[in-house]
Amino acid sequence: MLSKKISNITPSYTIGISTKITELKKQGIDIINLSIGEPDFFTPKKAKEEGIKAIHDNKTKYDAASGLKNLKKVIQEKLEMENNISYDLDEIVISSGAKHAITNTLIAFLDPGDEVIIPKPYWVSYSEMVKLLDGVPIFVDTDRQNDFKITASDLEKTISPKTKLLFITNPSNPTGAVYQKKELMSIVDICYENNVHIIADEIYEKICYTNNFVSIASLSEKAKEITITINGLSKSAAMTGWRIGYSACKKEIATAIATIQGHLVSHPSTISQWAAYGALTLCKNEMEEMVKIYKNRRDKVILELSKVSNLSFIKPQGAFYIFIDISKLKNKIQYKNSFSIEFSNKLLDKYKVAVVPGIAFGMDDYIRISYACNINDVIEGINRLNKFIEDLNS
Incomplete structure (x- = not known):
């Protein structure tokens, strides 16, 4: 059955x-x-207190499917100040964790048989998410000498007319590798030429030991146009159980993601969203x-x-x-x-x-x-x- x-x-x-x-x-x-x-x-104390305050203030009703406006504003400010990317509020969607944000994105893009490029090694759920949505995961072997980061050459050999998306995890789970600006720019160029969008999973962005972390969408206007930035609070603020992630992308895609989320889950817990607001504003x-x-x-x-x-x-x-x-x-x-x-x-x-x-x-x-x-x-x-x-x- x-x-x-x-x-x-x-x-x-x-x-x-x-x-x-x-x-x-x-x-x-x-x-x-x-x-x-x-x-x-x-979870930091002040983030928890914001969640508790939301309960006492009866902020427990339905809200906008794409997320609380207050939280979206601080994410907007964070992306601009820390990542040098400017997004309108309606281009940001709050989700129930980064995994949910990725799933929303895959639903928005994939038709049966569409291909998604996944560099190896990859986070365990990428391939299964793609398969659940009738897409086809295309795995790419990468070079140990390059810390298992996909290169423009690897990408050129793999793209087909059926390719819709490319996963880039930066920093990487499981390797901890971090992409450099030059590496990302060459990848963006090939994706843009072939109308392939990039799912930029940056959930570990804050846990970076170099001073040169670069968000893909910040590289150029064309990079921003084809990139769906995925992030959240689970790793950076130790908020795994609160389940708050988000996506940021151009309006057309964000509208589709918000519509999908509205039908499937409405929105993440308002209490969790207020705790996330506290983490971003009070717990740096x-x-x-x-x-x-x-x-x-x-x-x-x-x-x-x-x-x-x-x-x-x-x-x-x-x-x-x-x-x-x-x-x-x-x-x-x-x-x-x-x-x-x-x-x-x-x-x-x-x-x-x-x-x-x-x-x-x-x-x-x-x-x-x-x-x-x-x-x-x-x-x-x-x-x-x-x-x-x-x-x-x-």
Whole structure:
């Protein structure tokens, strides 16, 4: 009775790992969880207070489908001041998380059979979202020497008459790579020439350890014309459970997105929107402090991982993940379908460390660890990973 498309969808690897960790913890087993893609900080106090105030002020009625005007104004100001992009209020749509903003965009663009280019490695849900909307994900292999960032040459070889969209995740999940201005400009040129729009997923934008983060839409008027900027508060303000994201794009696309959202969910929780308003207007210092802590953790994790034999990794310039190459250990483990899944399962079952297998991101010779958790836990997890590798080699 279920639709055929459901049978073509791969269950979320990360949710599967979380479920297994929960079951093990219920049994009283100590697990070092390096799989989580969620800040270990709590939502800043003043953001929570704005949410509480909204409840007491009875700001709990229906509002505009595209989001609260007050929140859209501060997002508008943020985009102009921090990203050098000017949008009208009706070009901004508040959604129930960045994932929802991406889904709205895909619905607005895709007809059955339309192609969406997804560079590898990719965030786990991109391909499944595209398939759910009857689109065709087109995966592009990228070069490790370029930190797995897609190039103009890669793009030219992949674009077809059916190509509608390109995903660019910047900074990247899972690698933490950050695109440079020159790299993005050449990508924009090719997309513009071929009438391909860019979904610029910039959810990790604030968690960037370089001083040269560039939003794609800021590059030029033609870049802005073909770019749908996706962002939100989940990562930057530790507001994962509040579910507030947004898209910003030219009016024609934004109107379509708002119409879609109006029919499907109306609008995000008004209470969450007021909390997001508080985060953007009152919590800048707290957000900057989180980034300082992430950077400090990153430096310590890199130092510890560098001591582990038979591993290599991409040095992250943003986000809070490290993508680790485990291919030198491939002949040490027997596996049927997926090397990274078997590796991750053994690491969890015997050494009680949870990581995400690289196959979740389209690359089976890797695992991803997160340092969005207590640094002592991360270092202990790396020590256990080192012990696992030593045992494999003995």
